[in-house]
Amino acid sequence: MTHIVVVGGGIAGVSTAWALATEPDGRPRPGIDVTLVEAEVTLAHHTTGRSAAQLIENYGALALRPLTATSLPFFREPPPGLTDAPLLTERALLTVGGPHQAEAIERNLAEGRLVNPTIVEIDRAEARLLAPFLRDLDGQRYVLEPESADIDVAGLHQAFVRGFRLAGGTIATATRLDTARPDGGGWRIETTDGPRTAEIIVNAAGAWGDVVAAAAGVAPVGLEPLRRTAFMVRSPWGHDSAGWPLVADADHAWYVKPDGAQFLCSPADETPSDPVDARPEEVDVAVAIDRINAATSLGIRAVASSWAGLRTFAPDRSMVLGPDPDHPGFVWCVGQGGTGIQTAPGAARCCAALALGDAVDDRIELAGLTVDRFR
Numbered sequence: 001m002t003h004i005v006v007v008g009g010g011i012a013g014v015s016t017a018w019a020l021a022t023e024p025d026g027r028p029r030p031g032i033d034v035t036l037v038e039a040e041v042t043l044a045h046h047t048t049g050r051s052a053a054q055l056i057e058n059y060g061a062l063a064l065r066p067l068t069a070t071s072l073p074f075f076r077e078p079p080p081g082l083t084d085a086p087l088l089t090e091r092a093l094l095t096v097g098g099p100h101q102a103e104a105i106e107r108n109l110a111e112g113r114l115v116n117p118t119i120v121e122i123d124r125a126e127a128r129l130l131a132p133f134l135r136d137l138d139g140q141r142y143v144l145e146p147e148s149a150d151i152d153v154a155g156l157h158q159a160f161v162r163g164f165r166l167a168g169g170t171i172a173t174a175t176r177l178d179t180a181r182p183d184g185g186g187w188r189i190e191t192t193d194g195p196r197t198a199e200i201i202v203n204a205a206g207a208w209g210d211v212v213a214a215a216a217g218v219a220p221v222g223l224e225p226l227r228r229t230a231f232m233v234r235s236p237w238g239h240d241s242a243g244w245p246l247v248a249d250a251d252h253a254w255y256v257k258p259d260g261a262q263f264l265c266s267p268a269d270e271t272p273s274d275p276v277d278a279r280p281e282e283v284d285v286a287v288a289i290d291r292i293n294a295a296t297s298l299g300i301r302a303v304a305s306s307w308a309g310l311r312t313f314a315p316d317r318s319m320v321l322g323p324d325p326d327h328p329g330f331v332w333c334v335g336q337g338g339t340g341i342q343t344a345p346g347a348a349r350c351c352a353a354l355a356l357g358d359a360v361d362d363r364i365e366l367a368g369l370t371v372d373r374f375r
């Protein structure tokens with residue numbers, strides 16, 4: 001029996017725990033015993049519970065885009081028994097840029113064509129029809145990603161938890177890994193809930209990824225947690241705006257996403273942070289309100305609620321998946337950045353295959369994902 005401890009109960013941890021405990025066809029994987037440890041009392045307390053819940057194929061470092069592509073079948077047709085409700089709901093993405101943003105629009109279009117031919121430039125009239133809340137600014141250009149979608153993040157997270165438990169996996173909350181020391185062919189792990197042993201540790205600790213590596217005597221990869229702010233405002237159009245697209249600035253200066261009778265807003269900020277329980281700063285909310293009021297007719301004057309989360313990036317902004325070359329029993333699953341939800345099914349299967357020595361989906365180029373590129 002191979003004992004595996006997965007560290008972290010966000011989307012990366014629960015999806016990878018599920019992928020380790022189950023064969024690609026969904027049956028429990030024989031000879032593997034997986035325990036997930038989460039420091040907090042509840043799962044998904046940190047970044048996973050704070051996202052904008054959008055699937056965008058034309059987003060993130062080019063090296064990790066195949067992870068979104070290989071996730072799509074799971075999202076569109078989840079494996080039987082994992083969830084009763086759909087994980088995706090249609091919501092187009094409209095990227096907008098003024099005359100000074102031509103380069104960003106061209107890049108967006110060129111990269112979009114590589115992932116989905118339905119990503120096209122549309123004209124002013126069509127954009128106004130789709131997103132009537134946009135101000136009609138001269139020289140503005142519009143790129144539409146019609147197959148973008150809302151993700152039911154809680155449903156997705158719960159689907160992995162359910163699949164993991166059905167396959168015999170164990171979840172220990174309020175259990176923080178404090179140290180791990182090589183012990184025979186594996187690890188002796190000290191946690192806040194007592195010692196454990198395992199042949200393999202999977203580091204899915206999000207912003208704490210390098211902290212967990214240091215606790216196991218493994219060299220860091222240089223993860224950078226970047227704070228991103230989000231807040232909700234009332235929609236002046238009530239529920240009429242619910243089906244409008246997510247609209248994002250081409251240079252990532254702001255975005256807004258309709259949500260029921262509200263809009264989720266963000267300055268798309270990236271402020272370096274220690275790994276902490278992130279909190280929003282008033283100034284970041286104020287910056288977003290200025291930018292969004294200039295670009296839309298939302299007329300924001302009051303904020304209903306606000307929060308912040310840490311999007312954690314490796315130095316090249318791609319993910320870090322698979323065993324460490326210097327410590328093969330230490331498996332990385334970090335650097336999810338701004339795409340950890342939409343890539344979870346594909347990244348989890350890729351990471352599990354690398355950990356167990358199985359074949360990886362041949363659409364995935366490992367050179368941009370394994371830790372070897374930093375060693």
Ligand SMILES: Cc1cc2nc3c(=O)[nH]c(=O)nc-3n(C[C@H](O)[C@H](O)[C@H](O)COP(=O)(O)OP(=O)(O)OC[C@H]3O[C@@H](n4cnc5c(N)ncnc54)[C@H](O)[C@@H]3O)c2cc1C
Pocket residue numbers: 007008009010011012013037038039040043044045046047048049050051052053054055175176177178204205206207208212228229230266308309310311312334336337338339340341342343
């Ligand atoms: C505002 C915002 C908008 C976003 N929008 C999107 C989006 O639209 N689409 C998308 O795909 N992504 C989006 N993201 C990014 C996405 O949320 C993240 O990539 C993803 O949630 C990261 O998941 P994770 O499991 O790596 O990290 P986390 O959810 O932070 O989980 C890590 C867990 O590890 C635990 N942990 C740490 N150290 C230890 C230890 N020593 N022992 C035990 N447990 C430990 C922590 O307590 C934590 O629960 C957004 C993020 C933000 C902040």
